[in-house]
Amino acid sequence: xxxxxxxxxxxxxxxxxxxxxxxxxxxxxxxxxxxxxxxxxxxxxxxxxxxxxxxxxxxxxxxxxxxxxxxxxxxxxxxxxxxxxxxxxxxxxxxxxxxxxxxxxxxxxxxxxxxxxxxxxxxxxxxxxxxxxxxxxxxxxxxxxxxxxxxxxxxxxxxxxxxxxxxxxxxxxxxxxxxxxxxxxxxxxxxxxxxxxxxxxxxxxxxxxxxxxxxxxxxxxxxxxxxxxxxxxxxxxxxxxxxxxxxxxxxxxxxxxxxxxxxxxxxxxxxxxxxxxxxxxxxxxxxxx
Amino acid sequence: xxxxxxxxxxxxxxxxxxxxxxxxxxxxxxxxxxxxxxxxxxxxxxxxxxxxxxxxxxxxxxxxxxxxxxxxxxxxxxxxxxxxxxxxxxxxxxxxxxxxxxxxxxxxxxxxxxxxxxxxxxxxxxxxxxxxxxxxxxxxxxxxxxxxxxxxxxxxxxxxxxxxxxxxxxxxxxxxxxxxxxxxxxxxxxxxxxxxxxxxxxxxxxxxxxxxxxxxxxxxxxxxxxxxxxxxxxxxxxxxxxxxxxxxxxxxxxxxxxxxxxxxxxxxxxxxxxxxxxxxxxxxxxxxxxx
Numbered sequence: 001x002x003x004x005x006x007x008x009x010x011x012x013x014x015x016x017x018x019x020x021x022x023x024x025x026x027x028x029x030x031x032x033x034x035x036x037x038x039x040x041x042x043x044x045x046x047x048x049x050x051x052x053x054x055x056x057x058x059x060x061x062x063x064x065x066x067x068x069x070x071x072x073x074x075x076x077x078x079x080x081x082x083x084x085x086x087x088x089x090x091x092x093x094x095x096x097x098x099x100x101x102x103x104x105x106x107x108x109x110x111x112x113x114x115x116x117x118x119x120x121x122x123x124x125x126x127x128x129x130x131x132x133x134x135x136x137x138x139x140x141x142x143x144x145x146x147x148x149x150x151x152x153x154x155x156x157x158x159x160x161x162x163x164x165x166x167x168x169x170x171x172x173x174x175x176x177x178x179x180x181x182x183x184x185x186x187x188x189x190x191x192x193x194x195x196x197x198x199x200x201x202x203x204x205x206x207x208x209x210x211x212x213x214x215x216x217x218x219x220x221x222x223x224x225x226x227x228x229x230x231x232x233x234x235x236x237x238x239x240x241x242x243x244x245x246x247x248x249x250x251x252x253x254x255x256x257x258x259x260x261x262x263x264x265x266x267x268x269x270x271x272x273x274x275x276x277x278x279x280x281x282x283x284x285x286x287x288x289x
Numbered sequence: 290x291x292x293x294x295x296x297x298x299x300x301x302x303x304x305x306x307x308x309x310x311x312x313x314x315x316x317x318x319x320x321x322x323x324x325x326x327x328x329x330x331x332x333x334x335x336x337x338x339x340x341x342x343x344x345x346x347x348x349x350x351x352x353x354x355x356x357x358x359x360x361x362x363x364x365x366x367x368x369x370x371x372x373x374x375x376x377x378x379x380x381x382x383x384x385x386x387x388x389x390x391x392x393x394x395x396x397x398x399x400x401x402x403x404x405x406x407x408x409x410x411x412x413x414x415x416x417x418x419x420x421x422x423x424x425x426x427x428x429x430x431x432x433x434x435x436x437x438x439x440x441x442x443x444x445x446x447x448x449x450x451x452x453x454x455x456x457x458x459x460x461x462x463x464x465x466x467x468x469x470x471x472x473x474x475x476x477x478x479x480x481x482x483x484x485x486x487x488x489x490x491x492x493x494x495x496x497x498x499x500x501x502x503x504x505x506x507x508x509x510x511x512x513x514x515x516x517x518x519x520x521x522x523x524x525x526x527x528x529x530x531x532x533x534x535x536x537x538x539x540x541x542x543x544x545x546x547x548x549x550x551x552x553x554x555x556x557x558x559x560x561x562x563x564x565x566x567x568x569x570x571x572x573x574x575x576x577x578x579x580x
Contacts, residue, residue, distance in 0.1 A: 025464045157461040159332040160532035186464045226466035231535040238561045268549035
């Protein structure tokens with residue numbers, strides 16, 4: 001029984017981008033990202049990395065996988081070595097690097113994911129917190145020095161502290177270390193805060209692709225395909241529905257605060273004086289003033 | 290009325306290998322009442338799963354006692370009565386489905402109790418109806434979505450006719466649709482079927498619908514109360530690094546800046562109402578909106 005997981009997907013990711021892919025379970029997100037480094041081979045169509053067809057003649061998948069690192073869902077389940085350093089060293093060792101080069105790669109990867117070498121290198125990965133384990137798993141991919149980092153639901157199943165920890169790490173990888181990042185996520189709130197671009201998948205197709213602010217304007221369409229918008233965007237939509245004339249574009253708490261603070265502060269100060277102009281223009285017969 | 294579960298001064302310690310003795314619970318006392326929807330939140334390692342496992346004798350306290358309908362969980366002769374009274378649902382839907390057809394999976398528990406076939410049919414149909422999965426009796430569980438699988442797992446527990454269901458992060462691995470399906474199901478079971486629900490979650494947006502929220506931190510109950518009482522303590526919540534709903538966070542920031550908002554709202558509707566009151570006008574359109 002063959003199931004069509006992806007249908008005629010066209011997408012290009014630019015160097016330095018931070019793209020989030022959203023879509024409900026079964027929409028094809030994970031299938032899509034597993035094509036980016038050749039874990040899956042398309043039935044038709046091509047995947048190009050740096051302009052090179054990854055399934056073309058003379059292309060070594062091994063080189064592609066060094067360029068495009070993939071962090072799976074629940075990557076900490078794949079930790080297996082006795083110490084953090086050994087776990088991170090696993091992939092670079094397999095590349096045939098010398099011991100000194102492997103050691104450099106491990107130290108550098110730990111520095112990048114903000115795990116102190118002295119403190120963590122010799123500890124068992126199994127004794128770490130959820131957020132720390134996930135950072136070890138990410139470091140294991142970074143130790144291959146990829147240009148692109150793909151993370152499949154990097155915060156799934158984590159507590160709020162772990163989520164902030166991993167999201168902060170991803171943002172630092174992008175901003176401080178220049179990684180091109182593609183992340184698959186179920187949290188509209190998180191992607192609104194972090195992503196520069198959103199790709200929306202539904203039934204194996206890309207149905208929206210653009211600036212998060214632009215994508216979240218399509219509130220009803222997103223709800224119809226089992227997604228939604230950040231709660232704050234919902235609030236602004238509800239205020240608009242009730243007839244208040246605030247700008248509706250906010251997708252983060254900070255943005256909503258900027259829009260709402262001046263008028264609400266004014267109303268608080270003058271709560272005994274006259275209110276501002278009636279946005280309903282008398283249509284609702286509130287009988288104000 | 291007597292509580293379904295009574296936890297009395299419970300402490301639990303285990304041997305954490307190189308970390309020595311780990312005190313996972315420290316003098317915890319609480320009661321769960323029939324039909325109550327209780328959300329337990331807290332970070333990994335705060336003791337919430339350990340607490341949950343005490344509620345049906347998967348773990349026994351190092352000190353203190355747990356009573357299920359008055360039955361002490363230490364009494365081995367009552368083990369099956371206790372587990373039938375308090376059912377558990379876990380995080381990963383793929384690890385708790387045992388059969389290859391939905392109805393057989395739901396029937397698995399009661400079958401082991403020796404429930405006769407006609408009674409079994411009734412229980413399975415009823416359980417699937419309660420989780421809104423009627424029509425999937427002959428489906429293969431692996432073809433279902435995560436939210437559907439979790440609802441089948443809940444049906445399997447319901448078929449045992451429990452008085453309480455403890456769900457340990459049942460939504461952690463689900464997408465937004467699956468999360469709201471499971472949440473709707475457990476709310477229905479508590480308010481319409483009188484089954485006590487203990488819902489462990491990392492999502493505050495789920496906890497706001499509970500009758501009572503218990504916040505665990507380092508093996509103790511750090512906060513307990515209605516969602517509004519708990520969310521009206523932003524400083525404490527921030528100290529615990531807990532994730533508050535975006536509208537609650539926005540209200541906290543606006544209040545800190547001097548805006549006269551009367552409370553910490555829990556939902557979009559409450560926040561919109563409060564803004565309306567402050568601006569001195571009711572909403573423009575008065576039709577209620579269902580979400």
